Amino acid sequence: NFAGVTYYDGQGFMVRKSLKVNSALELNGASVCTQTGTTTELNLADFFRANNMKYEVIAFGSADETVKAYEAGRCDVFTTDVSQLYAEKLKLTNPNDHVILPEIISKEPLGPLVRHGDDQWFDVAKWTLYAMLNAEELGVSSRNVDEALKSNQPEIRRLLGVEGNFGEQLGLTKDWVVRIVRQVGNSGEVLERNVGTSSKLGISRGINRLWTKGGIQYAPPVR
Numbered sequence: 001n002f003a004g005v006t007y008y009d010g011q012g013f014m015v016r017k018s019l020k021v022n023s024a025l026e027l028n029g030a031s032v033c034t035q036t037g038t039t040t041e042l043n044l045a046d047f048f049r050a051n052n053m054k055y056e057v058i059a060f061g062s063a064d065e066t067v068k069a070y071e072a073g074r075c076d077v078f079t080t081d082v083s084q085l086y087a088e089k090l091k092l093t094n095p096n097d098h099v100i101l102p103e104i105i106s107k108e109p110l111g112p113l114v115r116h117g118d119d120q121w122f123d124v125a126k127w128t129l130y131a132m133l134n135a136e137e138l139g140v141s142s143r144n145v146d147e148a149l150k151s152n153q154p155e156i157r158r159l160l161g162v163e164g165n166f167g168e169q170l171g172l173t174k175d176w177v178v179r180i181v182r183q184v185g186n187s188g189e190v191l192e193r194n195v196g197t198s199s200k201l202g203i204s205r206g207i208n209r210l211w212t213k214g215g216i217q218y219a220p221p222v223r
Helices: 039-050 063-071 082-091 119-137 154-159 176-184 187-194
Strands: 007-009 011-016 030-035 055-060 077-081 098-100 108-110
Touching (some): 007 082, 011 039, 011 082, 030 063, 039 077, 063 082, 082 098, 119 176, 119 187
Parallel strands (some): 030 055
Antiparallel strands (some): 007 108, 011 098
16 A cells, blocks of 8 residues: 655656757657666657657667666667656766756655555554644744744644654654654755755755645645
8 A cells, every 4th residue: 555645746758958849849859778678668658649640669678778878879878767867867977967857747745654564564654744834834944843843833743742642652762753753854955855956866856855846746634
């Protein structure tokens, strides 16, 4: 069972800057490296067909083979999930010679997976994600969580276990959210540290922003 979506990803394209391509809609006739037997390959076919473009697929059995072939110049384009494109770009000999195009052609929600039937652990994983999202929305971070314990705001008091017994209903301590935020931060801090613009990957948060900031991420309240 998936316990929720921690990151909304999608399939994209990387090309050499020397191709002078600014959009995936300019890829008519391109050769594209991809991994065989994946939805990536199927999405690729759908995109080119929908836009009446021709392409040559060059498929490989593993992600490593696909990247090596792209860097060796065996194809014009490398396609996979955008987060992976950013990661693979860093490994290239000259990362600055390549660009990730703006189009995203699929929906690839990512999140924690829990074994079917382990309902208690599923609840813990799900509400951990929700708690971190709520913490960000309420302005509670690793930097101010101790001060937030003194807040008079009901939502913050319930989230941090000052009021209510939500944590105990999950089989956890009352301060379970406090412990999470102290150790790793809220959802925004975690994303920024690992994949955000201040990380090595440097990915813009985009639709993974909170719903209050123009994104699609939100969680039910802890109560």
